[in-house]
Amino acid sequence: MxxxxxxxxxxxxxxxxxxxxxxxxxxxxxxxxxxxxxxxxxxxxxxxxxxxxxxxxxxxxxxxxxxxxxxxxxxxxxxxxxxxxxxxxxxxxxxxxxxxxxxxxxxxxxxxxxxxxxxxxxxxxxxxxxxxxxxxxxxxxxxxxxxxxxxxxxxxxxxxxxxxxxxxxxxxxxxxxxxxxxxxxxxxxxxxDMQAVEYGKLLLNLNNALNAISDLPLKQQLQNRDLRQVLAAAMQEWLHVCQALQIKPGSLTRLPNHWLPTLLRLPTPLFKVLAGQMLRIDPFARSSMWDDIQAGRRTEIMYLNGAVERLGIQTGVATPVNSAIVELIKHLEQGEKLSLSPLALKQQLLGH
Ligand SMILES: NC(=O)c1ccc[n+]([C@@H]2O[C@H](COP(=O)([O-])OP(=O)(O)OC[C@H]3O[C@@H](n4cnc5c(N)ncnc54)[C@H](OP(=O)(O)O)[C@@H]3O)[C@@H](O)[C@H]2O)c1
CATH class of the missing domain: 3.40.50.720 (NAD(P)-binding Rossmann-like Domain)
Structure with missing residues (x-):
């Protein structure tokens, strides 16, 4: 590293x-x-x-x-x-x-x-x-x-x-x-090994799209367990793709990458205690993809969750959550409104 x-x-x-x-x-x-x-x-x-x-x-x-x-x-x-x-x-x-x-x-x-x-x-x-x-x-x-x-x-x-x-x-x-x-x-x-760093950065950037879809400030989004469960599933898919590619993504946080999905899935009171650092963010900050959607610009989705989908197809690893996120962002790029509650989003993307 x-x-x-x-x-x-x-x-x-x-x-x-x-x-x-x-x-x-x-x-x-x-x-x-x-x-x-x-x-x-x-x-x-x-x-x-x-x-x-x-x-x-x-x-x-x-x-x-x-x-x-x-x-x-x-x-x-x-x-x-x-x-x-x-x-x-x-x-x-x-x-x-x-x-x-x-x-x-x-x-x-x-x-x-x-x-x-x-x-x-x-x-x-x-x-x-x-x-x-x-x-x-x-x-x-x-x-x-x-x-x-x-x-x-x-x-x-x-x-x-x-x-x-x-x-x-x-x-x-x-x-x-x-x-x-x-x-x-x-x-x-x-x-x-910059490829490992790039792949590790992508793991964290998978939240950019979800933040834009949730239409919430990052801090509020991360305090919602339904939304964290969706993020955890998107991350898990990318980690499986990396495993199939035999690439170990670099860790850009204090935690090993494979612990992140587990941490995100914890009940919110426990998550708040263990992920204090992650939540130390400006209460109004949002992802740059949210900014892009608001400004009517095309987003970098095809290089982020879209890359997970593409490399998933290449390696035979299923990536339904990232594919669904790409599709929702495409709707937002067309100027459509989604108005999905966190629970509805989780049910739509994770099927439970
Ligand atoms: N900002 C961050 O905090 C941050 C952090 C980490 C990584 N990144 C990554 O770094 C990259 C750059 O992000 P950024 O936030 O710096 O983007 P940005 O503020 O939009 O800067 C890019 C600039 O390049 C201009 N540009 C694009 N095509 C051009 C052309 N043909 N001729 C002249 N100017 C042109 C853009 O103008 P138009 O907008 O008019 O096209 C824009 O002003 C992205 O991949 C982003 O994901 C950003």
């Missing part, structure tokens, strides 16, 4: 980045937050690629990353609304949502030089394969276990705990970026 990185070979990596240019493709919550941290390094030129509204906001307010009591600011971030300048970049952080990738890939193919490493930070499974099929570049995965939210104009804040999980690599460009994160105090772990 991930190991901590206090002693990166900094001297060795320093030389790699002098006059290097980093492209953040998809200037949104994750891209702006990480880009602001990386911009603190004087030897690295950071360029942001995103929408015009954000360029205007940056011009007025600059960009700030806020975490652990620090505020790292960039006064005039280099911002592009066209992908043409990607040709200048020596390393790319890909931070669009997974749903934007199919549309974006032709432009990446056109403008990113083929030797340039691309580090994809999306949630979900199936990202690397999609990129590797389309791009000649070395593709890496990194995983963001914490939440990032925009807290005011130009300011992106870490809203929960967890280490950025970065791929172990011989490539000194990746090592150099890890050294910058570490130097500026961003909690960071290095992992040799």
């Amino acid at each position: 991930p190991s901590h990185t206090d002693s990166l070979p900094e001297q060795q990596t320093q030389s790699a980045a002098i006059h290097s240019t980093l492209g953040i493709v998809g200037a949104g919550a994750v891209g702006c937050f990480l880009g602001a941290v990386l911009s603190q390094d004087k030897a690295l030129a950071v360029q942001f690629f995103g929408r015009e509204a954000l360029a205007i906001e940056f011009a007025a307010y600059g960009l700030t990353a806020s975490f652990g009591g620090q505020h790292l600011t960039v006064n005039a971030p280099a911002f592009f609304t066209s992908m043409v300048s990607l040709i200048e970049c020596d390393v790319i952080l890909l931070t669009v949502k997974a749903t934007s990738l199919p549309h974006l890939i032709p432009q990446l193919k056109k403008f990113i030089r083929p030797d340039v490493p691309v580090i994809a930070l999306q949630n979900g499974v199936g990202i690397s394969v999609m990129l590797e099929n389309e791009l000649p570049n070395p593709i890496y995965r990194a995983i963001v276990p914490f939440n990032v939210v925009k807290t005011s104009a130009g300011t992106f804040s870490m809203a929960s705990g967890g280490d950025l999980i970065w791929p172990q690599s011989e490539d000194n460009r990746l090592q150099y970026l890890a050294a910058i994160f570490a130097r500026h105090g961003l909690p960071l772990s290095i992992a040799a």
